[in-house]
Amino acid sequence: MLNGLWLGFFVISAVSALARWLLGGSPEVFAALVQSLFAMARLSVDVMLLLFGTLTLWLGFLRIAEQAGLVSLLARLLGPLFRRLMPEVPAGHPALGLITLNFAANGLGLDNAATPIGLKAMHALQTLNPRPAVASNAQILFLVLNASSLTLLPVSIFMYRVQQGAENPTLVFLPILLATSASTLVGLLSVALVQRLRLWDPVVLAYLVPGSLLLAAFMVTLGSLSATALAQLSSLLGNLGLFGLIVTFVLVGAWRRVAVYEAFLEGAKEGFEVARNLLPYLLAMLCAIGLLRASGALEYALDAIRWVVDGLGWDGRFVEALPTALVKPFSGSAARAMLIETMQSQGVDSFPALVAATIQGSTETTFYVLAVYLGAVGIQRARHAAGCALLADFAGALAAIAVCYWFFG
Numbered sequence: 001m002l003n004g005l006w007l008g009f010f011v012i013s014a015v016s017a018l019a020r021w022l023l024g025g026s027p028e029v030f031a032a033l034v035q036s037l038f039a040m041a042r043l044s045v046d047v048m049l050l051l052f053g054t055l056t057l058w059l060g061f062l063r064i065a066e067q068a069g070l071v072s073l074l075a076r077l078l079g080p081l082f083r084r085l086m087p088e089v090p091a092g093h094p095a096l097g098l099i100t101l102n103f104a105a106n107g108l109g110l111d112n113a114a115t116p117i118g119l120k121a122m123h124a125l126q127t128l129n130p131r132p133a134v135a136s137n138a139q140i141l142f143l144v145l146n147a148s149s150l151t152l153l154p155v156s157i158f159m160y161r162v163q164q165g166a167e168n169p170t171l172v173f174l175p176i177l178l179a180t181s182a183s184t185l186v187g188l189l190s191v192a193l194v195q196r197l198r199l200w201d202p203v204v205l206a207y208l209v210p211g212s213l214l215l216a217a218f219m220v221t222l223g224s225l226s227a228t229a230l231a232q233l234s235s236l237l238g239n240l241g242l243f244g245l246i247v248t249f250v251l252v253g254a255w256r257r258v259a260v261y262e263a264f265l266e267g268a269k270e271g272f273e274v275a276r277n278l279l280p281y282l283l284a285m286l287c288a289i290g291l292l293r294a295s296g297a298l299e300y301a302l303d304a305i306r307w308v309v310d311g312l313g314w315d316g317r318f319v320e321a322l323p324t325a326l327v328k329p330f331s332g333s334a335a336r337a338m339l340i341e342t343m344q345s346q347g348v349d350s351f352p353a354l355v356a357a358t359i360q361g362s363t364e365t366t367f368y369v370l371a372v373y374l375g376a377v378g379i380q381r382a383r384h385a386a387g388c389a390l391l392a393d394f395a396g397a398l399a400a401i402a403v404c405y406w407f408f409g
Contacts, residue, residue, distance in 0.1 A: 006334075009288035016297035032294040040290035044283040047163055047340060056268040058155050061249050063267025064260050068253040078103060081207045085197060086138040088128065095124035099142055106149060118146060119376050126377040134381040135374065137195045140388070141188075143373055147389035148187035148396065149364035150180050155242070157361045160340060164348035170239050172354055174222070175403040176361035181215060183363045183396030190388040222406075285337035289323075293341060298323060315409075318401045320352030325359045325397040329366040329390060336360065355404045362396035 017033060020026045078100040082089075089095055098121035122139060129136045135143070154176050161169040192199050199208065225233065253260045292298040302319055309316040321342060328335040342356045366389045374382055 006284060006288055009292055012297045013288075013291035013295040016292075016295040016300065020296050029295060033291055036290040036294035037287050040286040041283060043340065043344070044279065044286045047160070047286075048279050052272065056272050059270055060264035060266075060268035061246050063270070064253040064258060064263045065249045066267075067258045067263050068249065068256045070249065070252060072101065076100070080203050084201045084204045085141060085192075087197075088136065089125070089138050090128075093124070093128070095121055095128070095138075098124055102142075103145065103150070106146070118142075118373060122373050122377050126379075132377075133379060135379050135383050135385055139373075139379070140383060140385040141191045141195070141197075143370060143382075143385045144187045144191050144388045144392060145184065146373070147364050147366045147369045148180070148184040148392040149362075150184040154361035156336075157357050158242075160336075160343065161348055161357065164340070164343040164353075166348045170237075170242065171349070172357045172361070173237055173241070174233065175354070175358040175400065175407050178215075178403045179358050179362035179396050179400040182399035183392045186395035187388060187392030190391050191384070194384050194388065285334045286340065289334065289337045289341050293345065315405070317351045318355050318404070320346055321355035321359060321401075324356040325400075328359065328363060328397075329393050335365070351404065351408055354408050355401055358400035358404055359397050362400045363393045366390060366393055 013033070017029045020029045079096055082096055082099050083091055086096070086099075098117055102118040102121055121142060125136060125139050125142065126132065129139065154173070157172060157176065158169040161172070189199075191197070198204070222233075250260055253263065289298075302322070305322060306316050306319045309319060324335050324338040324342065327338055339353075339356045339360045343353045346352045366386070370382060370386060370389065374380075374385075
C-alpha cells in the first residue's frame with residue numbers, strides 16, 4: 001500500500017511538471033523539483049534532531065509510569081467496560097486485560113508499547129474466533145477503537161510545532177482532545193449500531209454517561225470564552241497537564257520504590273532507537289510530498305476543492321489542511337510529512353497549520369492498523385471494520401475543522 005502511494009506521488013508530480021512545461025511554458029518547474037528534493041532532505045534531518053530529544057525524553061518518563069504500575073492501573077479501571085462491549089469474550093479471559101492495557105498505553109502516548117500489546121490482544125481474541133479467516137465482532141470493535149486513537153497527550157504534535165518555531169506548541173491541545181473524542185465516539189457508536197451492542201447496560205452507562213456529561217459541560221464552559229481566551233486556556237492546560245503528568249510519574253514511581261533514574265535511562269535508550277529508525281520513512285515521504293508541492297500537483301487539487309467550497313459560499317481557509325486528512329487513513333508518515341509541509345508553507349501558527357495539526361492528532365492510520373492487526377492473525381475478511389473506522393476518520397476530520405474555527409477562527 002505504501003509502495004503504491006509513494007510511487008503515485010512521484011508519477012503525479014512528473015505528470016504535473018510536464019504539463020506545466022509543455023502547456024504552461026514553465027521549464028523552471030524542473031529546477032524547483034530538484035531544489036525541493038534537497039530542501040526536504042535537509043528538513044527531515046532538522047526534524048529528526050528534535051525527534052531524537054523528544055522521544056528519548058518522553059519514553060524515559062513513560063517507562064517510569066509503566067514500572068510504577070500506572071498503565072496497569074488504567075487497564076484495571078477500563079476492564080469492566082470492555083467486558084460488556086465484547087460479550088463473546090468470557091470474563092477473566094486474557095484478551096480483556098491485553099485490550100485494556102493497549103488502550104491505556106495509547107491514551108498515554110505509549111505507541112511503541114501499545115502496538116505489541118495490541119498484537120497480543122488480537123492473537124488472544126483469535127483463539128475465540130469460530131471463523132479464523134473472518135474478523136469477529138470483538139476484533140472489529142478493538143480495531144475501530146484503535147484506529148480512532150483516543151490519545152490524551154499528543155506529544156508528537158507538540159514536538160513538530162516546536163521544531164517549526166511555534167511560541168505555544170500546546171496551543172492545539174484542547175482542539176485535538178475534542179476532535180479525537182468525536183472520532184472515538186463515532187467509531188464506538190457505528191460499531192455498536194452494526195453489532196447491536198447493549199450500550200444501555202448499567203456498567204457501560206456508568207462509564208459513558210459521566211464522561212459525556214463532563215465533556216458537554218466542558219464544551220459549554222468553553223463556549224462562553226472568546227477565541228483569545230480559548231487559545232490561552234488550551235496552552236495553559238496543555239503545558240500544565242503535560243508537566244503535571246511527568247511529575248506524577250516520577251513521584252508515584254519513587255513511592256512505589258521504582259529506581260526512577262535507571263527506569264528513565266532504559267526508556268530513553270529505547271526512544272533513541274525508535275527515533276533513529278524513523279528517519280528513512282520521514283525522509284521518503286517529505287521528499288515525495290515536496291515534489292507534489294513543487295510540481296504544482298498539490299495546488300491543482302486544492303484549487304479544485306477550493307472552487308467547490310467557494311461555490312458553496314463557505315470559508316475556504318481549511319482547504320490547505322486537507323492533504324493531511326486525505327492521506328492520514330493510508331499512511332501516518334505521509335500525513336506527518338503533509339503536516340510539516342503545511343507548517344513550512346503556510347506558517348506554523350497559520351489557520352491551515354493549526355487545522356492540519358488537529359486532524360493529525362484526531363485519528364490513527366486506519367489502513368495501517370487494519371493491515372498489521374488483521375495480517376498478524378491471518379484474517380482475510382474485515383467485514384464492517386474498514387467502514388466504521390473510515391467513518392470515525394471522517395468524523396475526526398470534520399470535528400477538527402469545526403473546533404479550529406471555534407478556537408482560532
